[in-house]
Amino acid sequence: MDYKELANLIFPNAKPISYYEEKYKPRNLKEGAVVSRFAPSPTGFVHIGGLYQALVAKLMTKKTGGVFFLRIEDTDQKREVENGVTDIVNSLKDFDMAPDEGMISDNEEVGEYGPYKQSLRKDIYESYAKYLLEMGKAYPCFCTPDEIEEIRKKQETAKIRTGYYGVWAKCRNLSIEEMANKIKNGENYIIRFKSPGREDRKIKHKDIIKGNVEFPENDQDIVIIKADGLPTYHFAHAVDDHLMRTTLVIRSDEWLSSVPLHLQLFQELGFKAPKYAHISPIMKNDNGNKRKLSKRKDPEAAVSYYKEEGIPVQAVKEYLINIANSTFENWRRANIGKSIDEFDFDINKMSVSGALFDMVKLLDIGKTVISKMSAEEVYNEAFKWSEINDKELNDMLKNKEYSLKVLGIERGSGKPRKDISKWSDVKDNIIYMYEEPKEYDFDKISGEDAKKVIAEYLNLYDENDDKDTWFNKIKDVSEKCGYAREVKEYKQNPDKWPGHVGDISTVIRVAITGRRNTPDLYEIMKVLGKEMVVKRLEKVKDNL
8 A cells, every 4th residue: 555545545535636726726916916814713802913913914915906815714613602703704894904805704705715714625625635645744643632641741751842753753653554454443543744854953934024033943743634624723724825825924923933834834735835924912011011912801902892992993003003113103194184005004114022002092093083083974983883882872962963063063173172082982072062060160269259250241141252252251251250351461460360261261161061171162152052051051150
């Protein structure tokens, strides 16, 4: 018996690899076009680090006129969670990063290089595993889990590397006849890759982000087909990236140590290896110590957190691009109205070390992003968010005509308001436009003075006044109540007056809104209208 007969015994129905090589021809793309992918496992929520990798892949493919595809790596079916694929697909959609091809729902896909779920590609993996078997580059392994554990314990006792390699690879040197007999006798087996590597030899590799790295060769006979017939990640990704014609693999730097194995698999399969870019993880400052953002400890590690909080999609993407390319911040300042798609993203400028996650910075970007939106855009986004996350806000916003006026206050000016960083901020920022205040804090102004101020102002108030006339009337009230008409006057002689016109306008502001700091008071009063303004002022005056 030879290796071909052994391969046929194991995979009698597998097609020759020429069938798949013909079916999945090289892509017809212009030179330099990047083909990259987001290839998560549906084993939990989508991590912000995963979205970060997907964004870099999307930027690179868009920049070069390439293809960004979504592949689901679901060969570890014991760890798969319910709706895992749906969550992945929806997360990309939510952040305007839908793939050019690949999975578009739990069971739908687009593109000619599928299936894009690894669990549906079993026949393909069998063909390539059979190909390795035929060449003597793979073999069936009959070791039981107990035997593997025994090998590991012996290695640990001897204080040497653990793994299935060299003299520890018990099934590697079985004769073809021995292997065939064991299979015919019904013994359980898996398929292992027969590594040609030696640990005392080095390989040199140029990573797009990490630069030149050097590793010992891989000498481990890794499992390529498990007992359930599905491939391991290592084998599946090599076959898939070859057949899907991936040119650039962007992934977390935890996979950097796997490069020797992966390059070896590509070489032994006769494939051209893609380029690799290993991204450093997003870190968090934890009492002065840096650590990875944790799924268990940090709510912001989950992509769903940003949707639930209502942090604008554009803000999250701009923040992540800024982490990836520090030049983005200056570009954004110089190109205020431009789409982020116009930024010349450069993967070679990505940091070798992990960036610290900064929620303050992200929310600051959120304020800037929202400040540039029209009232209609803010309304639509806040309404859509509130439908799922805040019923009270949703009820408030149902009066669209009025709400557009509220959200239009100080919007569209040269210095637009920056008081909203996320959609969950909206209710607190505008609730006084819908409900009468419950508390009033006039600070250093006495209740007696506040009452007098409101009474005097009610005598002068006219909803038809322009802004200059309106403010001059507040100055008149200041004078009548014994306060400085101008702030400048007060500062020149602070002992002469108890306060100035700013304190008087604060009394009116607090009486109408319940707050000491709000957007433009004149605009607020215009939107509230005479009836509501007078009602609120009268109520406070009567209760002081």
